[in-house]
Amino acid sequence: MADRQFEIEIDRLFGEAVVLPDADRFAAIVAERLERGWRFRRLLIGGMGALGGVIGSAQLVSAGLLSHVGGILTGSNSAIRAGFSEARIASHLAEAVTAGAGLDTQVLWMSAAMAVVATILLMTRAIRDI
Amino acid sequence: MVVALKTLIGAHDLELVALATAGDRRAFGELVRRQGSAVRGLLRRMGADATLSDDIAQDAFLAAFEQIGDFRGEGTFAAWVKRIAARLYVKRWRRDQRTDIMAETPEPDMGDTSPNAAADKIDLDAALLTLSPVERLCVSLCYGAGWSHAEAAAALNTPLGTVKSHVKRGLDKLRARLAGKVDSDTREFPAHG
Numbered sequence: 001m002a003d004r005q006f007e008i009e010i011d012r013l014f015g016e017a018v019v020l021p022d023a024d025r026f027a028a029i030v031a032e033r034l035e036r037g038w039r040f041r042r043l044l045i046g047g048m049g050a051l052g053g054v055i056g057s058a059q060l061v062s063a064g065l066l067s068h069v070g071g072i073l074t075g076s077n078s079a080i081r082a083g084f085s086e087a088r089i090a091s092h093l094a095e096a097v098t099a100g101a102g103l104d105t106q107v108l109w110m111s112a113a114m115a116v117v118a119t120i121l122l123m124t125r126a127i128r129d130i
Numbered sequence: 131m132v133v134a135l136k137t138l139i140g141a142h143d144l145e146l147v148a149l150a151t152a153g154d155r156r157a158f159g160e161l162v163r164r165q166g167s168a169v170r171g172l173l174r175r176m177g178a179d180a181t182l183s184d185d186i187a188q189d190a191f192l193a194a195f196e197q198i199g200d201f202r203g204e205g206t207f208a209a210w211v212k213r214i215a216a217r218l219y220v221k222r223w224r225r226d227q228r229t230d231i232m233a234e235t236p237e238p239d240m241g242d243t244s245p246n247a248a249a250d251k252i253d254l255d256a257a258l259l260t261l262s263p264v265e266r267l268c269v270s271l272c273y274g275a276g277w278s279h280a281e282a283a284a285a286l287n288t289p290l291g292t293v294k295s296h297v298k299r300g301l302d303k304l305r306a307r308l309a310g311k312v313d314s315d316t317r318e319f320p321a322h323g
Contacts, residue, residue, distance in 0.1 A: 026167075
């Protein structure tokens with residue numbers, strides 16, 4: 001048999017479909033290992049996200065960022081009010097904004113909550129990418 | 131994306147790969163069911179026992195799932211996973227070898243290659259057993275996993291010429307077995323006319 005022809009024959013023999021009797025069992029084991037890894041990863045991502053959220057919140061509170069943001073928001077409200085007045089916008093809009101100033105605390109907490117959620121999402125994405 | 135199991139069973143490998151790339155683990159499971167035997171078979175031909183071949187094949191499929199975005203569809207999915215599995219096996223093989231893996235190994239028992247023995251059905255697995263471990267590994271890497279001689283030499287950390295020699299010797303032994311089978315087949319089923 002010529003060399004090339006023999007190599008083709010060997011290629012063919014190696015390429016012949018083989019089906020082992022426990023193919024389904026093997027597939028089930030791989031699926032189980034895949035699922036286990038996925039479960040672990042989800043737990044890890046969730047845990048790290050929660051930890052990141054807690055750390056982020058603590059940093060926000062300890063850095064006095066909330067009061068700083070509160071001050072900025074109050075200033076912004078004043079500026080907006082002035083702007084509205086100058087522009088002679090309808091009075092009910094100005095009142096609504098003024099009323100909003102009274103909700104500073106709620107706004108701050110909502111901002112903090114959104115920051116936490118954003119942190120969790122970012123970490124989740126980063127871990128998935130890794 | 132949820133695809134019915136029936137659809138998965140009827141789907142082409144490349145369609146399953148696309149689904150698996152999108153995160154469908156059931157589609158990947160179907161690929162494992164289809165190609166698992168081929169990968170395990172190759173590892174056994176390389177010289178792994180049943181347990182080791184199953185372990186490495188599992189690791190290869192898990193690695194394949196992680197890297198499935200890298201599969202470009204240039205060859206078959208099975209060939210791609212076989213290459214991953216071969217890499218893992220060579221790594222393991224090198225680690226397990228306490229001495230230089232390319233050191234001269236004693237010639238294995240070639241078995242009875244007389245015409246009477248050749249008259250028995252010779253399959254590739256049986257023929258590979260007549261090769262030395264290194265020859266079997268080199269031949270399986272180059273013909274079973276689709277590696278080039280250079281790739282095998284690099285992975286085994288051995289000169290290219292040495293790998294070529296192992297492959298050639300291995301092929302010669304396989305040829306001897308195969309030629310015996312062809313002769314015996316001719317005797318058993320003489321041409322009419």
